[in-house]
Amino acid sequence: MDLLRSFIVFQKVAELGSFSRAADALGIVPSAVSRQVSELEDWADLRLVNRTTRSLHLTPEGQIYLEKLSHITAEVQDLKSLGDTERSLTGHINLTTPIMLGQFILPETLARFKQANPRVGVSVSVINRMVDIVEEGFDVAVRAGNLSDSSLIGRKVGLVQISTVASPKYLQTYGAPKEPKDLTNHNCLSADVSSQAARWPFLVSGKEVFVKVTGDMRANESLCLKTLSLAGLGIIRLPRYYVSNELETGALVEVLPQNAAAPTPINIVYQSGRQNRPTLRAFIDFVAKDLRANSKMT
Template sequence: METPLWMKTFVTVVDLQSFSRAAEILGMTQSSVSRQISALERHLGVAVLKRTTRSLALTAEGTLFYEAAQKALAAIEEAETSIGRSETLSGVVRITAPLTLAQARLIGFIAEFQRSHPKIQVELKVSDHALNLVADHLDLAVRVGQIGDSSNLVRRVGVTHRVMVAAPAYLAAAGTPRRPVDLRDHNCITYALLSTGTNWHLQGHPPVAVQGNFRADSPDALRAAALSGLGIAVNARWLFEEDLASGRLVELLPDHPPVDMPIHLVMPPTRHVAARVRALSAHLVGAFQRDPLLRSD
């Protein structure tokens, strides 16, 4: 039994959290996968997985071996690629991204990639909160907004052009703001995850402190509230593009749009990045730059 096969089987089981799915990906039977893990545990002299009928969890020793195995497999893949012996890219890439960006753009970008690399399995975890890449065993994150001090590998790949909107029914009842300061007299729908809180930062104007009676931690909820005529909302233009085109929402203060937000690709701090992760990252960089609502000018 070759050590890389132990590693590959173990890492695939952990990534997919399933013996049966790992067997399908690896072209093995489930019993063969189980034997590989058992052989690995005998070789190491410790248990690497806690198995129940419903879940899998890494032991402390399993966590250490998983991190080392990932680096070792990436190094082997890199060595094979460097001498031209790498076969078609395969394996699992685990990625996280905000829900609305995933729905509006990212899933389409990933589908393009998988048409060229059908043996790569993508596990997408959608969350508007910044997940811990190491603790959640993630290969890649797409994040909107500023990235603070971090040991992660960070690359800016695009920008979120934001827009201020309201429904015609709201404007008919409350009036249309003509200047940024007019926002103080309006019901503003605020985003709970915005780092600047209830201070809206507009281009060419000092921040405006706004208030309102509705606050949510989901861009989809902000959009729904705006469409219902509840008040004025700010978020990504791509979130509202169909509503603006149909007239269901109206853009406000176009001379002072909300400041843009950067989009970054983030990877865990490691010296070795698997070829499949590098390939997907490169594809996403190109896809973001080709999209007129996402590319950096």
């Protein structure tokens, strides 16, 4: 049994959801695909795929296997390039990042990485929650905010300034807050959809303070919040590069700029030892250098 070959075939079956489509993609007959998966199930002593005449889907054990195999096959792909410095990097990177970074900053960086490394695949999961990159099968994360997980390695790659803004229409109707505590009397549109209230940081007399704000609308997507604020519905906090054009045209106005909180750090986060993979190490180095040079970072 060619175990590595079975791994690759199983991944292709999971990706395409079909033995016949996997066979076409791999250039082999469907019976060979079925045999490879069956041999892998026998070897693992687990049912990995549930098959019917009309459908195919992974078992819970098969899903766990798929996540684990992504690391193994990536390591194998990287090993191919260790003794051949003339050949370009190969392999696959699984990346996760919040919407704030995934919408504007990272796509340009990833495009430049792909142009330089066409044989490396990248999967990007844009998720607005704290992701356990070890348990959920990610190689690396790009995160906003201070790091809290000491079991991971983090490299600071830049800062993002967050601005508090509102439309002239809103400010004409309800007035502008003169100090952070005034926000408790305003409609503040929060990015936290799981809570009725949010805590916004500000600097007061050189110290960071948090103001508990509330509002009648919430959204976990920044462009949605910006549209709501442009309509005069409330005050929002967004990365400055999200609203820079609107600030220049006057469609939005910054409030409490004298109390703006310190910029938010941006970090690349990964497991200890994972950077020994040549492809992942090259990816981390490239992204770190590119983000530091990015004009959208402060």
